[in-house]
Amino acid sequence: MRRAALLASVVGAAAVVHAGPIVTNIGVVRRRLWPGLAGLGDDGHVALTFDDGPDAASTPAFLKALDKRGVHATFFMLGDMVERFPNVAADVMSAGHEIAVHGFRHKSHLERSPADVNDDIARAVDVIGTATGVTPTWFRPPYGSISSGSLLAARRLGLRPVLWTTWGRDWRAEATPDSVVADVERGLGPGGTVLLHDSDCTSAPGAWHSALGALDPLFDLFDERGLVPGPLRDHGI
16 A cells, blocks of 8 residues: 555656646746746847648748738747648748747647657657758747656757747637737737747638738737837847
8 A cells, every 4th residue: 555655646746747837838927937938028029920830721821921011930830740841841931930849749748758749849850950951949839838848858959948928819710810819919018929820730620811811900010019020039038
């Protein structure tokens, strides 16, 4: 009985250590205690980021919309999507945008072992680097769920974890361009980081149209707030 209790205690402690960083998912805690991880940068700047691409069905439309406004962004790419659409990944790079890592498979790190997380991120770095010709700097885990394995793998691979300060909730089937703008505005502040998606590979089918339709109104909102949109490399973190 004592051995079983001790084993249960050890397993429980290991689980707490593994999942402990999940506290960073609480926005107010993240912004207060880990502003860099939250994506808080220069007050006059807003970092524009996209997750889950590249996607041949949607990413080119985002590139066109961004080019129209002369805005660059940071694209957090999934390795398995890059394998499917390497030319689209290369196009993102050629258009002057910043390339970042979202992992290889879109699966929560809380459900995976540290070794599996490390292998997943390393594979994504290799695939993304081959397609784009660059070594990414930034890393964002799927669902923003950071585990101890996430942090250890990022350190080993020379990546900087970063989440966001506000998002458009554009993955939902009921999302619209207006709702995306309203959700981003609700959490928008000086030096914030905005999360949108340029693919619906893990979202409701067609959900990317809501994010795309929100871009022009968001750029107008940024102008009204005196915020210059751009990639994380220009964000001062």
